Amino acid sequence: MGHQEVMTTYLANFIQQLVHGGIKHVVISPGSRSTPIAMLMVEHPELNVYIDIDERSAAFFALGMAKETREPVVLLCTSGTAAANYYPAVVEANISRVPLIVLTADRPHELRDVGAPQAINQIHLYGEHVKWFMEMPLPEDEEEVLNFVRQCGARAVATSAQVPAGPVHLNFPLREPLVPLLEPSPFEGLEDQHLFIDVIRGKLNISDSQVEQVVTQVEQKEKGLIICGPIDYPELNQHIVALSEKTGYPIIADPLSQLRSCGIFNPSIIDNYDSILKDQSFNQYFVPEVIIRFGAMPVSKPLTLLLKNAKNIIHYIIDGENGWRDPIKKGTTMVHSDEIAFCQKMDNQLKDRRQTKWTTMWQQLNEQTRSIVVNAMEMENALDEGKVVTELVKFLPEHSTIFVGNSMPIRDVDTFFHVNGRNIRILANRGANGIDGVVSSAIGASVNAENVYLLIGDLSFFHDFNGLLAAKMYQLNIRVILINNNGGGIFSFLPQAKEAKNFELLFGTPTNLSFEHGIAMYDGHYTKVHNWEQFRQAIADSTSSQGIQVIEVPTNRQKNVESHRKMWKKVSQEMNEYFRGEK
Known part of the structure; x- marks a missing residue:
C-alpha cells in the first residue's frame, strides 16, 4: 500500500x-x-x-x-x-x-x-x-x-x-x-466489533468493618459537620442529606456541591456559613469535633480559616476518585471509597441521633443570617453585585445552568445563592481558579445544556472575549450577565486595598472598555441596564431569545465593598445577640 x-x-x-x-x-x-x-x-x-x-x-x-x-x-x-x-x-x-x-x-x-x-x-x-x-x-x-x-x-x-x-x-x-x-x-x-477493545471501569469501595471504625467515632461526637465542596454527582445529594439526618450533623453546602438547588429542602443544609464565619471573634462557637468532607475544598475563605486554625479535630475526607484533596493539611483519615456507597453503609450502621443544641444553633443562625442577607438585598436600590445573584435566581427557568466566573462572581454566588427548589446546576472552573477561558467553557457547556447563564466580571469577559466565536458559528444559546465594575473587584476586599499608592495601577486595573460593538461583531444582542427593573426585563427577554445575549450591569467597586461589609456587620450584631442570649 x-x-x-x-x-x-x-x-x-x-x-x-x-x-x-x-x-x-x-x-x-x-x-x-x-x-x-x-x-x-x-x-x-x-x-x-x-x-x-x-x-x-x-x-x-x-x-x-x-x-x-x-x-x-x-x-x-x-x-x-x-x-x-x-x-x-x-x-x-x-x-x-x-x-x-x-x-x-x-x-x-x-x-x-x-x-x-x-x-x-x-x-x-x-x-x-x-x-x-x-x-x-x-x-x-x-x-x-x-x-x-x-x-x-x-x-x-x-x-x-x-x-x-x-x-x-x-x-x-x-x-x-x-x-x-x-x-x-x-x-x-x-x-467488526471484535477488532476493538472494551473497558469496564469499577468504583472504589469500602468494607463494612472499615465503615464501622468511622461510625464508632461519629457516634461519640455530637459536634460534627458534613462539608460538601465542589462535587457534581447529582445522585449523591439525597444520600448526603440522609447521612445528615442520621448523624445530626449540619451540611455546609458549597454552591458547587449542587445541594443548594437540588429540590431537597432540609433545614440542615447550611447556605450562609460564609457570612456567619466572616467575624472570626465568634469562631469558638463553631469549631466541630468531627468533620466528614466530600468534594474539593469549598470556596469560602472564612470556612477554610476556621478549619485551618482548629485543633484536634477528627477529619474524614471522602474521595471516590482516589485523590488527596487536603490543601490545609488537616485531614486525619483519607477514605478512598465511592461517596454513595460510603453514605449508604454509614446509614445502615448508624443509630438515629436526636437533634442536638449544636445542630439547632447552626440552623437558627443560618435562618437569621439568610433573613439579613435577603433583606439587605431587597433594600438595595443601586446596582449591586450581590443583588445580581438574588435577582437572577428569581427569573431563571427550572433546570437552568449557571456557569460562574472566578474572583468575585463565585464568592457572591456563595453568599447570595440560597437553597431553592429550581434545580439549578452551578458550574465553574475551580481547579486552577483562573479567569482565562471562562467564556469558552460556558459556551462549551451550552452545547448540550439548555438555558445556560454565564455570570462573569468584566476582566474575565475581556480575557476570553473571542470565546464568543463558537457560539456564533454553531448558533449556541448563551446568556451572559456581565458585571462591569471596571476592574478587578476581588482585590478591593483583600489587604492590598489598604495600600492606596499604585492600587489601581497594579490591582484595580480599570480598562474603560465599551463592550457593545465587540458583541455586535459576534452577532450578539447587547443590553446595558441602569436599574433593577431593566435588569429583570432583560433577563426575561434573554430567556426567550436565541443566540448570544449579553446583559451588562455597571457597578461601583467601592460601593460594592461598602454594601457587603454593611451586611456582614449586621450578621455580626445578630450573632452577638444570639450568643449573649445563650449565656
Whole structure:
C-alpha cells in the first residue's frame, strides 16, 4: 500500500476505537499537520465536530463540554505553539478532574530539532498535568501496529474517564502528503466489533468493618459537620442529606456541591456559613469535633480559616476518585471509597441521633443570617453585585445552568445563592481558579445544556472575549450577565486595598472598555441596564431569545465593598445577640 492508504488505515482504526469507546464530541483547531486526522474525524458519521480557531478558546470550549456531559471530549490541533495554547485548559482539566483527550499532530522525527517551521518539542509537553502520554508511532499498516493504535485509543478514553478523571495526551508524528483517502469510506470494514477493545471501569469501595471504625467515632461526637465542596454527582445529594439526618450533623453546602438547588429542602443544609464565619471573634462557637468532607475544598475563605486554625479535630475526607484533596493539611483519615456507597453503609450502621443544641444553633443562625442577607438585598436600590445573584435566581427557568466566573462572581454566588427548589446546576472552573477561558467553557457547556447563564466580571469577559466565536458559528444559546465594575473587584476586599499608592495601577486595573460593538461583531444582542427593573426585563427577554445575549450591569467597586461589609456587620450584631442570649 502507498503512504496515503497506510496513513488512512492507521488513523481510521484509531478514530473508530475512540467512537467504540463512547466518544461523541471533537473540537478541532485548524492546522496543516493535523489534516489527515481532522478530515477523517469529519467523515465519521457518529462524531460531532466543532471547529474553534483559537486553540486556547478551543481547549476551554472542550473542557466546558466535558464538564457538562461528564464524558471525555477530544481536542485536536496541529504542531508547534498551537499545542502550547492548550496548556491552560489542560491544567484546569487535570486539577478539576475533567476528562479530555488531547491529540497533537507533530513533525516526523527527521524534521525535529533541525530548524523546521512549526516544530517544537512536544514530547511530554504538558508534563505532570496529564494522566498519560503516548508518542504514537509513524503510520504503518502492519496488524501489530494497528492493534497497538486501537489499544492506545481504548486506553486514552478509559484513562481520561477513570477516576480521578483528567486529560491524556497523544502526540502523532505525520509525514507528507497529509491528505487521506476518503473514497471508499475509510471506516468501511471497521464495523467488526471484535477488532476493538472494551473497558469496564469499577468504583472504589469500602468494607463494612472499615465503615464501622468511622461510625464508632461519629457516634461519640455530637459536634460534627458534613462539608460538601465542589462535587457534581447529582445522585449523591439525597444520600448526603440522609447521612445528615442520621448523624445530626449540619451540611455546609458549597454552591458547587449542587445541594443548594437540588429540590431537597432540609433545614440542615447550611447556605450562609460564609457570612456567619466572616467575624472570626465568634469562631469558638463553631469549631466541630468531627468533620466528614466530600468534594474539593469549598470556596469560602472564612470556612477554610476556621478549619485551618482548629485543633484536634477528627477529619474524614471522602474521595471516590482516589485523590488527596487536603490543601490545609488537616485531614486525619483519607477514605478512598465511592461517596454513595460510603453514605449508604454509614446509614445502615448508624443509630438515629436526636437533634442536638449544636445542630439547632447552626440552623437558627443560618435562618437569621439568610433573613439579613435577603433583606439587605431587597433594600438595595443601586446596582449591586450581590443583588445580581438574588435577582437572577428569581427569573431563571427550572433546570437552568449557571456557569460562574472566578474572583468575585463565585464568592457572591456563595453568599447570595440560597437553597431553592429550581434545580439549578452551578458550574465553574475551580481547579486552577483562573479567569482565562471562562467564556469558552460556558459556551462549551451550552452545547448540550439548555438555558445556560454565564455570570462573569468584566476582566474575565475581556480575557476570553473571542470565546464568543463558537457560539456564533454553531448558533449556541448563551446568556451572559456581565458585571462591569471596571476592574478587578476581588482585590478591593483583600489587604492590598489598604495600600492606596499604585492600587489601581497594579490591582484595580480599570480598562474603560465599551463592550457593545465587540458583541455586535459576534452577532450578539447587547443590553446595558441602569436599574433593577431593566435588569429583570432583560433577563426575561434573554430567556426567550436565541443566540448570544449579553446583559451588562455597571457597578461601583467601592460601593460594592461598602454594601457587603454593611451586611456582614449586621450578621455580626445578630450573632452577638444570639450568643449573649445563650449565656
